[in-house]
Amino acid sequence: MLVMTAEEIKDFMRESFPQARMPIEIEELRDGFLRIRLEVTNRYLRPGDTVSGPTLMTLADTAMYYLLLGMIGPVALALTTSLNINFLRAPKLGDIVAEAEMLKLGKRLAVGQVTMYSEDGNDPVAHATVTYSIPPV
Amino acid sequence: MLVMTAEEIKDFMRESFPQARMPIEIEELRDGFLRIRLEVTNRYLRPGDTVSGPTLMTLADTAMYYLLLGMIGPVALALTTSLNINFLRAPKLGDIVAEAEMLKLGKRLAVGQVTMYSEDGNDPVAHATVTYSIPPV
Amino acid sequence: MLVMTAEEIKDFMRESFPQARMPIEIEELRDGFLRIRLEVTNRYLRPGDTVSGPTLMTLADTAMYYLLLGMIGPVALALTTSLNINFLRAPKLGDIVAEAEMLKLGKRLAVGQVTMYSEDGNDPVAHATVTYSIPPV
Amino acid sequence: MLVMTAEEIKDFMRESFPQARMPIEIEELRDGFLRIRLEVTNRYLRPGDTVSGPTLMTLADTAMYYLLLGMIGPVALALTTSLNINFLRAPKLGDIVAEAEMLKLGKRLAVGQVTMYSEDGNDPVAHATVTYSIPPV
Numbered sequence: 001m002l003v004m005t006a007e008e009i010k011d012f013m014r015e016s017f018p019q020a021r022m023p024i025e026i027e028e029l030r031d032g033f034l035r036i037r038l039e040v041t042n043r044y045l046r047p048g049d050t051v052s053g054p055t056l057m058t059l060a061d062t063a064m065y066y067l068l069l070g071m072i073g074p075v076a077l078a079l080t081t082s083l084n085i086n087f088l089r090a091p092k093l094g095d096i097v098a099e100a101e102m103l104k105l106g107k108r109l110a111v112g113q114v115t116m117y118s119e120d121g122n123d124p125v126a127h128a129t130v131t132y133s134i135p136p137v
Numbered sequence: 138m139l140v141m142t143a144e145e146i147k148d149f150m151r152e153s154f155p156q157a158r159m160p161i162e163i164e165e166l167r168d169g170f171l172r173i174r175l176e177v178t179n180r181y182l183r184p185g186d187t188v189s190g191p192t193l194m195t196l197a198d199t200a201m202y203y204l205l206l207g208m209i210g211p212v213a214l215a216l217t218t219s220l221n222i223n224f225l226r227a228p229k230l231g232d233i234v235a236e237a238e239m240l241k242l243g244k245r246l247a248v249g250q251v252t253m254y255s256e257d258g259n260d261p262v263a264h265a266t267v268t269y270s271i272p273p274v
Numbered sequence: 275m276l277v278m279t280a281e282e283i284k285d286f287m288r289e290s291f292p293q294a295r296m297p298i299e300i301e302e303l304r305d306g307f308l309r310i311r312l313e314v315t316n317r318y319l320r321p322g323d324t325v326s327g328p329t330l331m332t333l334a335d336t337a338m339y340y341l342l343l344g345m346i347g348p349v350a351l352a353l354t355t356s357l358n359i360n361f362l363r364a365p366k367l368g369d370i371v372a373e374a375e376m377l378k379l380g381k382r383l384a385v386g387q388v389t390m391y392s393e394d395g396n397d398p399v400a401h402a403t404v405t406y407s408i409p410p411v
Numbered sequence: 412m413l414v415m416t417a418e419e420i421k422d423f424m425r426e427s428f429p430q431a432r433m434p435i436e437i438e439e440l441r442d443g444f445l446r447i448r449l450e451v452t453n454r455y456l457r458p459g460d461t462v463s464g465p466t467l468m469t470l471a472d473t474a475m476y477y478l479l480l481g482m483i484g485p486v487a488l489a490l491t492t493s494l495n496i497n498f499l500r501a502p503k504l505g506d507i508v509a510e511a512e513m514l515k516l517g518k519r520l521a522v523g524q525v526t527m528y529s530e531d532g533n534d535p536v537a538h539a540t541v542t543y544s545i546p547p548v
Binding site: 088124 | 250
């Protein structure tokens with residue numbers, strides 16, 4: 001039931017959002033689920049050598065957008081309508097893995113949750129719910 | 138790592154919150170996880186024979202509170218500090234099952250997520266994240 | 275720009291939501307703004323003689339719904355899609371006043387914020403943002 | 412009741428958060444209220460010449476942090492614990508103004524709301540509520 005592959009999503013992002021240059025790899029994509037990895041470089045850190053809050057918010061929004069692309073394709077200009085995030089623990093220095101799960105894919109709204117982890121940790125560092133508005137065809 | 142059983146939680150609720158009379162059964166309680174079932178009667182419905190939004194919000198808050206009781210016991214007067222809920226689908230007529238998962242149990246804050254289902258459905262009807270404040274001992 | 279008066283909203287609620295029996299008075303209704311008052315009786319309290327969290331969540335949802343009715347009328351079956359609430363202070367014993375402000379009234383989504391006060395207090399006891407979905411005509 | 416001036420906040424940010432290089436001016440700071448302006452350059456835009464969602468989330472978090480600094484000073488390492496944002500309208504091309512209002516400043520948690528506007532617009536483009544945790548002294 002996927003309509004775009006990971007490779008197609010990356011190509012679409014490169015063409016459509018040249019400003020978004022986060023070094024993100026898609027590790028897994030299947031119906032209703034996506035896992036991506038952010039390579040954490042200096043620019044994503046805040047004092048204390050921990051990944052900044054805005055980086056995690058952006059990552060959550062991106063993960064949900066990628067998953068939506070995979071499920072409905074690039075035809076529609078989807079927009080974030082709301083995002084709720086809880087910061088749970090200070091991330092360790094290292095990459096961040098984000099797992100997005102679609103909770104509802106309706107005709108007009110898509111709601112998903114994104115759980116983020118330090119690459120070598122079991123406990124989540126942040127959890128977000130994200131809603132996208134899907135414009136009429 | 139649990140400090141109260143399902144039975145002890147029910148006794149505690151009966152004594153401490155006589156106003157809270159929702160017909161709730163604890164179906165499963167283990168470290169970090171709780172599942173409860175709300176017996177849906179007329180008073181929890183809204184027009185269209187569907188469970189009302191306030192009922193689902195109350196159920197989410199209750200599920201998180203029960204899980205917290207199980208994990209830290211009745212000693213502390215924990216208070217909800219925030220709740221975020223997304224309503225996903227109209228519940229079918231019938232009981233509602235709520236599954237609470239603890240995302241972080243800190244010294245001062247506990248954050249969990251609660252996913253709610255119609256008793257015979259696979260897709261969630263609502264999803265909430267709930268934060269409780271734990272007072273100093 | 276209002277399409278229903280306070281009196282018409284009350285009549286509509288009485289007919290359409292007989293289960294919703296909260297003793298609420300509409301104190302002010304104008305374009306984009308509504309103030310209602312909840313008469314706090316025993317059933318809305320929790321231990322410590324303070325208004326319960328579920329009561330405040332229900333009140334926030336109700337305030338936003340009344341404001342939406344005033345602005346778009348009873349034609350559409352609007353549904354809450356999300357609600358986010360922060361509990362700020364323990365309410366004093368007494369009525370609760372809720373002030374709803376429309377942040378955006380679109381064709382498909384309406385977003386508002388609701389600030390709640392104890393009747394004799396200046397500091398808010400809770401603050402919520404509420405999103406309603408407006409079905410196609 | 413303010414303990415830092417706008418100038419002191421800017422100096423503190425420059426020293427403590429060298430990575431945070433958003434071009435932000437503090438336009439007004441008084442007890443419980445702050446208004447800042449983001450100079451929108453290319454890097455904050457997304458396709459369609461509109462300010463990106465992550466930019467608005469970061470701005471909301473920053474506004475709340477500046478207001479908190481003004482009210483409690485640089486002594487404590489405050490951390491964002493949660494953020495909820497609703498995107499309301501596409502911002503026009505131009506600067507973004509963010510107004511932060513403190514809803515509660517407790518000993519352990521601070522909760523505020525941030526409303527964001529296009530510089531020449533009356534209707535908000537986004538609204539956020541932000542919670543910070545204040546560590547024990």
